[in-house]
Structures are given as C-alpha cells and as structure tokens.
Amino acid sequence: MYSQLLTPTAALSYSRHNQQRSRWLSQLAELIAFPTISAQPKHRRDLQACTQWLARHLAELGLHHVQILPGVRGSAPSVYGDWLHAVGKPTLLLYGHYDVQPVDPLPAWQTPPFKATIIGENLYGRGASDDKGQFFIHLKAIESYFRTTGGLPLNIKVWLEGEEEISSPNLCAFLKREASRIKADAVLVSDTEMLGRDRPSIIYGLRGNLSCELEVTGPRHDLHSGRYGGAVLNPLQALSDIISGLHDRKGRVAIPGFYRQVRKLEPTERQTIRCCCKRDQQILDDLDLPAGWGEPGYSLYERITIRPALTINGLAGGYTGLGSKAVIPNRSLARLSIRLVPDQDPVDVAQLLQRHIQNLTHPAVRSRLKITGGARSVLLPKNHPVMTAAIKAIKQTWGVTPVFTRSGGTIPLVEQLYRRLGVPIVLLGFGLPDDNIHAPNEKISLSNFFQGIETVIRFLAEYGR
Numbered sequence: 067m068y069s070q071l072l073t074p075t076a077a078l079s080y081s082r083h084n085q086q087r088s089r090w091l092s093q094l095a096e097l098i099a100f101p102t103i104s105a106q107p108k109h110r111r112d113l114q115a116c117t118q119w120l121a122r123h124l125a126e127l128g129l130h131h132v133q134i135l136p137g138v139r140g141s142a143p144s145v146y147g148d149w150l151h152a153v154g155k156p157t158l159l160l161y162g163h164y165d166v167q168p169v170d171p172l173p174a175w176q177t178p179p180f181k182a183t184i185i186g187e188n189l190y191g192r193g194a195s196d197d198k199g200q201f202f203i204h205l206k207a208i209e210s211y212f213r214t215t216g217g218l219p220l221n222i223k224v225w226l227e228g229e230e231e232i233s234s235p236n237l238c239a240f241l242k243r244e245a246s247r248i249k250a251d252a253v254l255v256s257d258t259e260m261l262g263r264d265r266p267s268i269i270y271g272l273r274g275n276l277s278c279e280l281e282v283t284g285p286r287h288d289l290h291s292g293r294y295g296g297a298v299l300n301p302l303q304a305l306s307d308i309i310s311g312l313h314d315r316k317g318r319v320a321i322p323g324f325y326r327q328v329r330k331l332e333p334t335e336r337q338t339i340r341c342c343c344k345r346d347q348q349i350l351d352d353l354d355l356p357a358g359w360g361e362p363g364y365s366l367y368e369r370i371t372i373r374p375a376l377t378i379n380g381l382a383g384g385y386t387g388l389g390s391k392a393v394i395p396n397r398s399l400a401r402l403s404i405r406l407v408p409d410q411d412p413v414d415v416a417q418l419l420q421r422h423i424q425n426l427t428h429p430a431v432r433s434r435l436k437i438t439g440g441a442r443s444v445l446l447p448k449n450h451p452v453m454t455a456a457i458k459a460i461k462q463t464w465g466v467t468p469v470f471t472r473s474g475g476t477i478p479l480v481e482q483l484y485r486r487l488g489v490p491i492v493l494l495g496f497g498l499p500d501d502n503i504h505a506p507n508e509k510i511s512l513s514n515f516f517q518g519i520e521t522v523i524r525f526l527a528e529y530g531r
Contacts, residue, residue, distance in 0.1 A: 076214035095182035098191040104165035138236040142228030157221040159250035162201020163230035166193040174506035196503040199510040200256040207522035219530030233439025234478040258495030269493035271472035274406035274443035299430035343367035370474040412440030441478040450490040455528035
C-alpha cells in the first residue's frame with residue numbers, strides 16, 4: 067500500500083484532468099469572494115465566515131480533527147486539520163493565511179476585487195496570489211492523493227491563519243498555546259514568488275518588519291487658514307518635515323544608529339545573489355519606472371532583499387474632497403513600515419525611530435509614534451533533506467534546478483516557528499513578480515497554479531521517502 071502512496075503517478079494524473087481543474091478554479095473563486103481584510107474591523111464577520119468555509123473544505127478533502135481555533139484575546143480565528151496515519155514517516159506542517167490586504171484604491175481595479183475573474187492566462191482577485199491561491203495549491207495536492215490512493219505519503223498538518231497581513235500581532239501567544247498541535251518535522255510555506263516565469267526559486271531569507279503609526283497634532287480643532295495661517299504650524303506641514311528627515315538625499319535611512327546592527331554580507335553570498343537576480347533595468351521595465359532610488363552602493367535587487375528599508379505606506383489629514391476648504395487640520399497621520407535584515411532588533415530600531423522623530427518634531431506640535439507590529443528577519447538552512455526533496459520536486463516539474471534566493475517580504479510565522487521549534491521551513495512560492503500583490507489587480511498565473519499543484523504532489527512524495 068505505501069509503495070503506491072509514495073508514487074505520485076496517480077495523483078499527478080488526477081490533477082491534470084480538465085474537469086478537476088475547472089472545479090478547483092470555481093472553488094478558489096468561492097474562497098476569494100470572502101473580503102477577509104484583517105486590517106479593517108468591519109470585516110470581522112467575513113473572516114469568521116471564511117474560516118467556516120475552509121473548515122468544511124478541509125473536512126471534505128478527508129482531513130481529520132478539523133476545527134476552527136479561536137484567536138488569542140479575541141483576535142482572528144484560524145483553521146486546523148490533519149492526517150496522521152503514515153507510520154514512521156515525517157510530519158509536514160502546511161501553512162497559509164486567508165486574510166488579505168485592503169483593496170484601496172478601488173477605482174484602479176479593472177475587475178471587482180472579490181469576484182475572481184479569468185482574463186487570458188491569469189485569475190484576478192484580491193488574495194489570488196497572496197495567499198489564498200497559493201495555499202489552495204497545497205489543498206489540491208492533498209485532494210489529488212486522497213481521491214486516487216486514499217492516503218498521503220507522509221503525515222500532514224494544515225494550519226491557516228487570519229492575521230498575517232497585519233503582522234500576526236497575536237502569533238507569539240497563539241504558538242505558545244498551540245505548540246503541541248502544530249508541532250512538525252518541517253514546514254511548507256507558499257507565500258512567496260518565483261524569480262520569473264519558468265524561473266522557480268526557493269527563498270532562504272526574509273526581511274523582518276516594523277510597522278508604525280505616526281500622529282502629529284496641533285490645535286484642539288481645525289482652524290480657518292485665513293485667520294490663523296502663518297501663525298499656527300500646520301500638523302500636515304510638520305508631519306511632512308518629519309518624513310523628509312527620515313532619509314538623506316542619497317536614499318539612506320537617516321535615523322542615527324539605524325545601520326549599526328546590520329550584518330555584513332559575505333562577498334561570496336553577494337556574488338551569488340548578483341548572478342541569479344534581475345538586473346536593474348529589468349526591474350525598472352517591470353515597474354514602468356524611469357529610474358531607481360535608494361541606498362547607494364547596492365543594486366535595486368539587493369536593496370529590496372538584503373538591505374533594510376523605510377517606506378511611507380500612507381498619509382492622511384486635512385480636506386481632500388471636492389472643491390476647496392480653507393482649513394488648517396488639527397491632526398495628521400502617517401503609516402510607516404521598516405524592513406529589517408539579520409541582526410536588526412525591531413525593539414531597538416523602534417527606540418531609535420522614536421528618538422529621531424522626537425528630535426525632528428517642532429515644539430509647536432506634538433508627535434506620537436505607535437508601534438503596530440514587528441518581526442525579526444530570518445535566514446534558513448539550505449542543506450536539510452526537506453530542501454533536497456523540494457529541489458527534486460521542482461526539477462521534475464519545471465525541468466530546471468531552482469535558485470536559492472532571499473526575499474524582501476516578511477512572514478512573521480516563519481521567524482517565530484524557526485526560532486521556537488527549530489524545524490526546517492521550505493519557502494516554495496509560485497507567485498510572479500507582476501502578480502500585483504498588495505496592489506490593485508492582484509492575480510495568479512493559471513499555469514503556475516496548476517504546475518504548483520504538481521510540484522507539491524511530487525514534493526510530498528519525495529519528502530515521504
């Protein structure tokens with residue numbers, strides 16, 4: 067019986083039937099239809115409804131012990147299911163997140179964000195690539211085994227969380243509570259992207275993140291700009307001055323001490339990254355930009371993977387409606403995020419940022435910095451047997467050997483699991499650089515979706531061996 071399970075032939079054949087593929091895309095459309103925006107409290111019920119749908123789906127696949135796990139301190143729930151009948155075989159945890167980013171600006175969407183739409187070779191919708199479409203790849207690989215061999219070539223645990231897009235603020239408490247439930251020998255995460263079409267990659271490094279909200283306040287209420295303009299410092303102007311002081315003219319972060327903890331990269335590793343990464347002009351062409359920007363001395367690809375960065379994610383304040391309104395607003399707001407690299411501590415960086423903002427704040431206004439999330443960067447080992455299984459599965463499916471590379475993104479769970487459990491984590495993503503994640507018109511390539519399923523089918527068999 068187990069020799070049959072370890073051979074992926076039947077599962078692969080099942081996954082290639084047009085009837086199955088059509089049904090899978092319809093199911094993915096149902097999943098995308100849930101507006102699971104974790105950053106907006108008004109969507110709390112949508113998150114709950116999505117977990118109920120996912121729990122039913124896991125049970126229909128044939129997983130056991132399926133349940134909705136309540137969040138910590140009223141946070142978003144997660145979904146769990148397992149199949150633990152492969153005696154003597156390793157246990158693999160499959161992780162994904164069902165929450166998504168806000169859809170603003172809505173007018174920029176060419177299709178409704180929560181109505182999956184196929185145009186050409188792509189499926190569009192919020193969460194199509196980040197991360198509903200990608201963790202759905204895992205579920206369809208599981209289904210392909212269950213519907214053909216009745217079992218799996220190894221033990222499986224599935225855990226789908228709902229707060230990744232807000233930096234998983236309750237993850238530490240959740241992992242402490244559920245440590246025994248999600249314990250595994252290895253973890254598979256598909257929440258990253260390939261280097262390009264037909265250029266599969268395995269991510270071994272992720273940047274960390276520090277999310278902040280900066281508020282600047284002035285008078286008790288809005289003021290008439292004709293009566294008080296020139297005598298009262300506008301909080302919007304004060305905020306702009308602070309923001310302009312976060313970088314120097316060359317693009318380096320201007321926070322004193324910011325680069326002190328940054329680990330120096332070995333020349334050999336930097337050379338390896340240069341050999342496999344996109345050239346500056348390729349990145350500019352992909353983004354339709356005339357020129358790059360940022361820290362001198364590094365390529366664009368290095369700036370978005372191995373170097374820290376500070377970005378302004380949003381600004382608010384004053385009047386932006388139709389017509390004009392002569393007003394000095396009493397407050398302004400900016401949302402910031404800082405991507406961190408190895409050896410940078412989010413707590414230390416937050417203190418440096420707080421001190422720098424205080425020094426930049428004019429005495430005519432008040433500033434307040436609120437830390438909304440943080441995660442360390444992580445570097446993963448590349449020489450574990452589970453990585454060998456992933457390499458083989460990719461090569462069998464795509465016909466090429468994957469490239470090991472680093473990503474500029476952050477997945478809080480990866481650093482937490484690796485530090486707490488010490489298990490190997492495979493970051494095997496099937497997204498593409500032009501999938502528009504976190505932006506309007508997010509999509510996933512249909513060919514990548516189906517090849518991803520075949521890759522995971524083979525990976526389960528290889529690791530099961």
